Amino acid sequence: MRRGKRQEYDRFRVENLKDTLLFICNRLAEHFGPLHWWPADSPFEVVIGAFLTQNTAWRNVELAIAALKRAVPLTPQAICGLERQRLEELIRPAGFxxxxxxxxxxFSGDLLEHYQGDLDAMLAGPLPQVRRYLLEFKGVGPETADSILLYAAHRPSFVVDAYTRRLLQRYGILQGGESYEQIRTLFMENLPLQTDLFNEYHALIVEQCKTFCRKRPLCDSCPLQPHCAVIL
DNA sequence: ATCCTGATCA
DNA sequence: TGATCTGGAT
Structure with a gap:
């Protein structure tokens, strides 16, 4: 009987991606509460953090940003004005x-040269166009571009990361070989295009995967039980 | 597929 | 002591 309900729900889920994606978001929100991302004092600080956090624990990014803040104001002018080696020393805790x-x-140089240091100006214009512009920078891949768009520009561009893949794959929504763009499109075609929703959803996925859906998952206390299809 | 990099935790 | 961390370039 319990088994029958589970199968019934699985069929429901596959045919109703929109409902399932919202269901997961609501569940996580109930468990974790509001997370109010991205922790930064300015949009440009979000950009700095987006670069520094690549394949790096956020804790180490905090150390680097704190050191950077003690040395200079977080502006493109100041970043460009630093000697390269000096900047390297300051952000060393973030690795790479x-x-x-x-x-x-x-990035800061381009921002100064083409937009007089005005980040909002650089990030204005049609979303797909701004995204393509960001992706041209060395060191800006899709996740960093979407992080900047969502958390610095407050635009509805869904951020996909390794956590997102892991969660959706275990839950049974993804099979495993999907590309970044496919997964991003999956969210953006099945959710309302709302900045606040995307902001909170990605933050919740990160928190969920750090806490429960780890590489070694802790399914016992997971807030998505018993709905997740994870096979251990 | 491998390299770049440092701090933390199992 | 190794795996992992809000990846991206070559």
């Missing part, structure tokens, strides 16, 4: 410090 220092200065 050489490539990240170079890429931060390339």
């Amino acid at each position: 410090f050489r490539q990240k220092a170079q890429r931060l200065q390339l």
